[in-house]
Amino acid sequence: MSRLIVVSNRVAVPEAGKVSAGGLAVAVNAALKERSGIWFGWSGKITEQPSDQPAISMRNGVKYAVVDLKEDDYQEYYNGFANRVLWPILHYRVDLAEFVRSDLSGYIRVNKNFAEHVSKIIEEDDIIWVHDYHMMPLARYLRERGHKNRIGFFLHIPLPPPDLIQALPRHGEIVGSLVHYDLVGFQTESDRDNFGRYLEGRGARPGNDGTSYEIAGRRVRIGAFPVAIETESFARRARHAMRTNFMKDFRASLTGKKMVLGVDRLDYSKGIPNRLEAFETLLRTAPEWHERVTFVQITPKSRTSVPEYAEMDRYVSTKAGQINGEFGDVSWTPLRYVNKTYSRSALAGLYRAADVAMVTPLRDGMNLVAKEFVAAQDPEDPGVLLLSQFAGAAAEMGGGALMVNPHEVEGVASALRRALEMPLAERRDRHARMMTVLNTNTIDHWAQNFLDALTDPPALDALLSARSNGLRPSAPACLMDWQGLHRAQDL
Numbered sequence: 001m002s003r004l005i006v007v008s009n010r011v012a013v014p015e016a017g018k019v020s021a022g023g024l025a026v027a028v029n030a031a032l033k034e035r036s037g038i039w040f041g042w043s044g045k046i047t048e049q050p051s052d053q054p055a056i057s058m059r060n061g062v063k064y065a066v067v068d069l070k071e072d073d074y075q076e077y078y079n080g081f082a083n084r085v086l087w088p089i090l091h092y093r094v095d096l097a098e099f100v101r102s103d104l105s106g107y108i109r110v111n112k113n114f115a116e117h118v119s120k121i122i123e124e125d126d127i128i129w130v131h132d133y134h135m136m137p138l139a140r141y142l143r144e145r146g147h148k149n150r151i152g153f154f155l156h157i158p159l160p161p162p163d164l165i166q167a168l169p170r171h172g173e174i175v176g177s178l179v180h181y182d183l184v185g186f187q188t189e190s191d192r193d194n195f196g197r198y199l200e201g202r203g204a205r206p207g208n209d210g211t212s213y214e215i216a217g218r219r220v221r222i223g224a225f226p227v228a229i230e231t232e233s234f235a236r237r238a239r240h241a242m243r244t245n246f247m248k249d250f251r252a253s254l255t256g257k258k259m260v261l262g263v264d265r266l267d268y269s270k271g272i273p274n275r276l277e278a279f280e281t282l283l284r285t286a287p288e289w290h291e292r293v294t295f296v297q298i299t300p301k302s303r304t305s306v307p308e309y310a311e312m313d314r315y316v317s318t319k320a321g322q323i324n325g326e327f328g329d330v331s332w333t334p335l336r337y338v339n340k341t342y343s344r345s346a347l348a349g350l351y352r353a354a355d356v357a358m359v360t361p362l363r364d365g366m367n368l369v370a371k372e373f374v375a376a377q378d379p380e381d382p383g384v385l386l387l388s389q390f391a392g393a394a395a396e397m398g399g400g401a402l403m404v405n406p407h408e409v410e411g412v413a414s415a416l417r418r419a420l421e422m423p424l425a426e427r428r429d430r431h432a433r434m435m436t437v438l439n440t441n442t443i444d445h446w447a448q449n450f451l452d453a454l455t456d457p458p459a460l461d462a463l464l465s466a467r468s469n470g471l472r473p474s475a476p477a478c479l480m481d482w483q484g485l486h487r488a489q490d491l
């Protein structure tokens with residue numbers, strides 16, 4: 001069996017007793033779990049003179065190979081181009097992008113350096129899977145070194161329409177370089193279609209198979225592969241968590257009040273200010289909820305050296321203080337705003353104890369918190385998911401969540417009230433609909449679907465032709481929906 005080499009900016013080497021690093025980490029570890037593989041990337045450390053050799057460690061059959069970054073690489077590549085240019089533009093926030101040429105040089109330098117390291121470990125049959133916006137041009141530099149391996153790329157964050165991509169200086173070298181991959185995967189069909197239109201604008205010709213484009217002598221396939229969670233084990237974790245002292249103490253502290261929960265990195269894309277304003281509107285317009293509800297907002301700090309994040313930090317903590325000052329009482333703190341990172345087990349318990357989860361990003365690639373919240377619920381007495389229409393998760397969870405436009409604060413406040421007052425039968429019905437999705441697309445399916453599409457394009461062609469022969473009602477013809485194709489195979 002060929003080896004799988006995963007490349008991403010952050011590498012989450014599992015460490016006993018250490019808090020998990022987030023969605024991407026969980027997803028990639030699950031992909032590597034079943035395969036003989038290597039995960040290469042940044043160690044998370046900054047050193048003056050990084051070693052020429054990656055530091056290697058083995059955990060549960062997976063090899064982790066990590067390198068340190070120099071201070072200027074960290075500033076230019078990670079804080080600069082990745083998080084002050086690509087992140088805002090790909091999240092539709094061109095207004096927040098701060099482009100500096102030296103940051104782009106740093107981004108290219110680190111990508112070339114990663115390619116040099118990865119090049120040394122690649123064997124002929126290896127499959128290479130590159131993750132996220134930090135590493136867009138990596139395949140190009142590997143191809144320049146002569147590697148003909150199958151290389152796939154998955155973008156964890158949104159991809160906006162071509163007009164917005166074009167606001168990115170030298171977008172052709174960055175987003176355009178994705179054509180050096182064999183397969184490019186996105187979280188949603190909308191992201192995938194935006195990329196298809198972007199390629200067409202650059203002169204790419206759609207292939208006859210309906211899933212690929214040809215440009216500059218290369219053929220690239222594209223698809224939607226919504227990232228998922230370990231549904232069953234997360235549900236189990238949530239059940240067990242309720243027996244811990246942590247959860248017993250927490251529930252006692254609620255003194256019978258309803259609990260609304262938010263869990264997000266402190267990031268402007270997550271819509272935290274709008275959410276707090278919606279809670280404030282509820283308290284202002286529905287005084288009957290005073291002393292009967294507690295909002296718990298868990299917000300680990302993120303990318304703190306980036307000025308836009310520091311500004312968000314100041315705004316949110318001021319707003320939280322103002323809400324408590326205005327509405328709180330000696331016996332009631334309406335909002336508990338916490339900047340700590342919690343373990344996945346602690347989070348699972350908090351999700352299960354919550355009556356409502358507010359997941360209201362202004363834009364989000366997927367948002368795994370939305371899925372984890374649903375998986376953690378007691379099916380007999382489930383909480384309600386209030387979900388932004390701009391989260392990638394909305395494409396799958398829209399059938400059961402209360403959908404909101406996070407820009408309409410009064411609308412979110414009304415939805416929050418409706419969620420708090422929703423009858424049990426409706427809560428059960430909505431929860432069951434979302435669980436069907438989470439049980440169908442698990443993290444193992446996600447990884448398997450992507451790797452099958454990357455390694456076995458003939459199977460993909462066969463499925464597509466089966467579909468065009470009437471085995472499945474035709475979907476938007478130009479591009480593929482790999483999950484839909486799997487269902488077609490079942491027919």
Ligand SMILES: O=P(O)(O)OC[C@H]1O[C@H](O[C@H]2O[C@H](CO)[C@@H](O)[C@H](O)[C@H]2O)[C@H](O)[C@@H](O)[C@@H]1O
Pocket residue numbers: 010022023024027132156157227302303364365366367368
């Ligand atoms: O590594 P950081 O800079 O600390 O940021 C953490 C991760 O944030 C982003 O997560 C995205 O991936 C999730 C899983 O697919 C998805 O659910 C979410 O919507 C995205 O925002 C980022 O893409 C990762 O690279 C970061 O490691």
Ligand SMILES: O=c1ccn([C@@H]2O[C@H](COP(=O)(O)OP(=O)(O)O)[C@@H](O)[C@H]2O)c(=O)[nH]1
Pocket residue numbers: 019020021022023024026263264265298300340341342343344347366367368369370372
């Ligand atoms: O205190 C925390 C807060 C979040 N998370 C995890 O971080 C991930 C966040 O992923 P999401 O897709 O929601 O957003 P991202 O931060 O990746 O943009 C989820 O798996 C959460 O369980 C965590 O382990 N501890």
